Amino acid sequence: MPLHPSPHRRRTALATLVVVLLAALSACAGVTAGSDDPSNRRLRMMIPNSPGGGYDLTGRSAAKVMEDDELTGRFEITNIEGASGTLAMQRLLNEEGSDDLVMTMGLGVVGAVYTNKSDATVDRATAIARLVEEQEGILVPADSPFETVQDLVDAWTEDPDSVVVGGGSSPGGPDHLFPMQLADTLGIDPVDVTYVAYDGGGPLTTALLGSKIDVGMSGLGEFEGQIEDGSLRVLAVSGEERLPTVDAPTLTEEGVDLVFTNWRGVLAPPGIDEETRQYLIDLFTEMHGTPEWEEALERNGWSDNFATGDEFEEFLVEQDTRVADTLKELGLA
Amino acid sequence: MDLLLEGFSQALTPTNLLFAVIGVLLGTAVGVLPGIGPAMTVALLLPVTYNVEPASALIMFAGIYYGGMYGGSTTSILLNTPGESSSVITALEGNKMAKAGRASQALATAAIGSFIAGTIGTVLLVALAPQIGPLVVQLGAPSYFAILLLALLAVTVVLGSSKLRGFASLFLGLTVGLVGTSTGQPRLTFGQGQLADGIEVVVVAVAIFALGEALWVAAHLRRKPLEIIPVGQPWMSKKDWRRSWGPWLRGTAYGFPFGALPAGGAEVPTFLSYVTERKLSKHPEEFGHGAIEGVAGPEAANNASAAGTLLPMLALGLPTTATAAVILVAFESYGLQPGPQFMSANPTLVWALLASLFIANTLLLVINLPMAPLWAKLLQIPRPYLYAGILFFASLGAYAANFSAFDLAVLLVFGLLGFAMRRFGIPVLPLIIGVILGPRLESQLAEALAISQGDLGTLWSEPVAIVCYLIIALLVAWTIINVVRPASRREQDATPTSETREGANL
Numbered sequence: 001m002p003l004h005p006s007p008h009r010r011r012t013a014l015a016t017l018v019v020v021l022l023a024a025l026s027a028c029a030g031v032t033a034g035s036d037d038p039s040n041r042r043l044r045m046m047i048p049n050s051p052g053g054g055y056d057l058t059g060r061s062a063a064k065v066m067e068d069d070e071l072t073g074r075f076e077i078t079n080i081e082g083a084s085g086t087l088a089m090q091r092l093l094n095e096e097g098s099d100d101l102v103m104t105m106g107l108g109v110v111g112a113v114y115t116n117k118s119d120a121t122v123d124r125a126t127a128i129a130r131l132v133e134e135q136e137g138i139l140v141p142a143d144s145p146f147e148t149v150q151d152l153v154d155a156w157t158e159d160p161d162s163v164v165v166g167g168g169s170s171p172g173g174p175d176h177l178f179p180m181q182l183a184d185t186l187g188i189d190p191v192d193v194t195y196v197a198y199d200g201g202g203p204l205t206t207a208l209l210g211s212k213i214d215v216g217m218s219g220l221g222e223f224e225g226q227i228e229d230g231s232l233r234v235l236a237v238s239g240e241e242r243l244p245t246v247d248a249p250t251l252t253e254e255g256v257d258l259v260f261t262n263w264r265g266v267l268a269p270p271g272i273d274e275e276t277r278q279y280l281i282d283l284f285t286e287m288h289g290t291p292e293w294e295e296a297l298e299r300n301g302w303s304d305n306f307a308t309g310d311e312f313e314e315f316l317v318e319q320d321t322r323v324a325d326t327l328k329e330l331g332l333a
Numbered sequence: 334m335d336l337l338l339e340g341f342s343q344a345l346t347p348t349n350l351l352f353a354v355i356g357v358l359l360g361t362a363v364g365v366l367p368g369i370g371p372a373m374t375v376a377l378l379l380p381v382t383y384n385v386e387p388a389s390a391l392i393m394f395a396g397i398y399y400g401g402m403y404g405g406s407t408t409s410i411l412l413n414t415p416g417e418s419s420s421v422i423t424a425l426e427g428n429k430m431a432k433a434g435r436a437s438q439a440l441a442t443a444a445i446g447s448f449i450a451g452t453i454g455t456v457l458l459v460a461l462a463p464q465i466g467p468l469v470v471q472l473g474a475p476s477y478f479a480i481l482l483l484a485l486l487a488v489t490v491v492l493g494s495s496k497l498r499g500f501a502s503l504f505l506g507l508t509v510g511l512v513g514t515s516t517g518q519p520r521l522t523f524g525q526g527q528l529a530d531g532i533e534v535v536v537v538a539v540a541i542f543a544l545g546e547a548l549w550v551a552a553h554l555r556r557k558p559l560e561i562i563p564v565g566q567p568w569m570s571k572k573d574w575r576r577s578w579g580p581w582l583r584g585t586a587y588g589f590p591f592g593a594l595p596a597g598g599a600e601v602p603t604f605l606s607y608v609t610e611r612k613l614s615k616h617p618e619e620f621g622h623g624a625i626e627g628v629a630g631p632e633a634a635n636n637a638s639a640a641g642t643l644l645p646m647l648a649l650g651l652p653t654t655a656t657a658a659v660i661l662v663a664f665e666s667y668g669l670q671p672g673p674q675f676m677s678a679n680p681t682l683v684w685a686l687l688a689s690l691f692i693a694n695t696l697l698l699v700i701n702l703p704m705a706p707l708w709a710k711l712l713q714i715p716r717p718y719l720y721a722g723i724l725f726f727a728s729l730g731a732y733a734a735n736f737s738a739f740d741l742a743v744l745l746v747f748g749l750l751g752f753a754m755r756r757f758g759i760p761v762l763p764l765i766i767g768v769i770l771g772p773r774l775e776s777q778l779a780e781a782l783a784i785s786q787g788d789l790g791t792l793w794s795e796p797v798a799i800v801c802y803l804i805i806a807l808l809v810a811w812t813i814i815n816v817v818r819p820a821s822r823r824e825q826d827a828t829p830t831s832e833t834r835e836g837a838n839l
Contacts, residue, residue, distance in 0.1 A: 050372075050373070050376070050655070051372070051373050051376030051377055051659070056376065057662070060379075060380050061380070064380050078736055080736070080737075081530070082526065082527055082529060082530055082737075083514070083526050083529035083530060086526055086529065087526050087527060087529075090526060116514075116519065116526065116529055117519070118526065161786060164783075164784050164786075170514070194783065194784075194786055195783075196780060196783045196784055198780075200658070202595070202651055202652040202653060202657075202658055203595065203596070205649075205650075205651055206470050206595040206596075206645075206651060206653075207473075209467075209470040209649065209651075210470035210471050210472070210473060212473045212474070212784060213784060221665075224665070224670050225650035225670040225671060225672030225675070226649075226650060226672060228670065228672070229672050231672075299666055299668075300666075
């Protein structure tokens, strides 16, 4: 046992443990002080959900590319969990003017702010860049009576109660907004939609495989295995174009006039000076151009949907209004 | 069999063995610290391992997972500070044993029990994964609700000597469990955004157990002479072995199926194991004062459930715990997709993973068993320094989970509550059980009723649910019969002695 502590070190057992822990922690959390080029700025990144979640993977992948290609010094990454991102959003707005902070976020945070009755809306922050997007898919178990989107639409419009929809996000999240906007498009009152919120893709898969719900709406990344082996079928995807990996039509192809994507991007605190804003925009633009980022997109199955600065800001405002409208209709905002 | 041997030969290369050792040590370390779990560790290490062979990375993650499950028990036993919610029960008897100078035995029975449970669990995993996999998803919310209800009923037997105080504590726990967000609406959050996700079980447990205890000791330190903690035998006696093996096996029998069920979890089997051992023990009077069965059973149960968790993951690609979810992300980043065909399509990797689980288990035993007497020496530290250390660890853990000062305030409030409960002789275990089971009962009930759109009939629509309700009916009937009969065996239950605190700690 190479790392077996020898007995004479017993008095320092606790101390050793603490040291090991702190070393492990600092190594993982990226707070290690490196001998960085002083011209490189050190930045902090906030992630509004737990390690391993969608924002976390996006944020850490981007940070890793920037570190590895020496576009910046080390990133200090902190996960601020709570109220589906509302807490992190609040912290970002509190750090008005901080020129070394960015936050990875996405559509889920836009809605969470409203369902949590917070005034920390995303349009108050400084828009830096939209990085990736993910289409939503409409999933059914293998033995479902629904063969096409039309089957689902027919059954759903005839009797909204007859279709139980499940999703992997709490109210206000993308998997909840998508069926609500879909219902709205189909002329079904969103209030009549039976939506069951699951705690992420795992429990949602369980419910679908056990046929506990009729349809599941979620990003498809977590379902690849089940789709491949045929235990789940995809009726349609929600983006403008088909996915290269999944054999399913888009909603518009099927005659449903709705395009919906879940996106993730980067914000900075409000009130930063123009120079800092431009620096951050350039930084992420440079990051976006690297082959390593290309690789990260492919590895995680994300679609590239890059936009920066003003374009992203307009998009944010538009999303914010649209989400607020949907949630108000449901009495959730 | 050949495949397993091949798996071993792959997992036993020096590099992979090193990764296994690192994983096990890291896992034990994060298990020890409350608030930082194996899930977070694996997630944080994920980007680091992109450049490592998939097999090596997975072997390290397996080590972290099992190590984390084990590590939680060490602080539970020594410091009354559970590192994970699944080692809360271990603290009950384990810490009492430690105070009686039997820390080494408690740590040893936990280590060996974890080893046995992990090994049996891995064997079951290998044998059952392909057949059982598809069945576990058939259990729906109504079944889980019934199972949880049964568990809640079963644990009421540990309410302590005063049923009234026990229930008061239980309902306090259930109330704490209500804090959070329900159907998108904040509930009992007092306008605090930080409370929107509810109160972390580990923070409550650490506050009530460790902080409450530290305050209590501090309040009495000057008035009471110091009890010297005796230095006991370093190893388990024959009697300890005799009393441990039954709980190990029964704990495994509880833990594995709960781990394999998508919403089973690791906490409920530890409760059930504890209750069972208490009922079956030939020394029921020792429970509450350091019964080795009460450590052996629950520790075996939580490690067996860790093995069980891998069953739906490998067989269906279904992650059922946070750690499994992150390990699944790791699989996917290597372009591997666990699922029905995974085991037959990637035999080498799967068997290497299974072999590495065996290795991780063995390493845990080899590293931790000789350490047990050393750890036990920690308790020789003078009281003020020891409790300062406990408070440091408790606060660090609470803070590290979210880097939020608010959690420290929550820790302090519940610490004061723990102190008050000790002062007034209210048992703390029912509170913790309430905090753990309450929200899960609620979410299963909410899910069942959301799917059925309010039709209560759905609750007994699944066979497992019906069986559970029958057992509940029998238990209730049996209790009523017992109450009607003149209370004969009641005095056997620990009557509060001059050391009321000992009873109160239940």
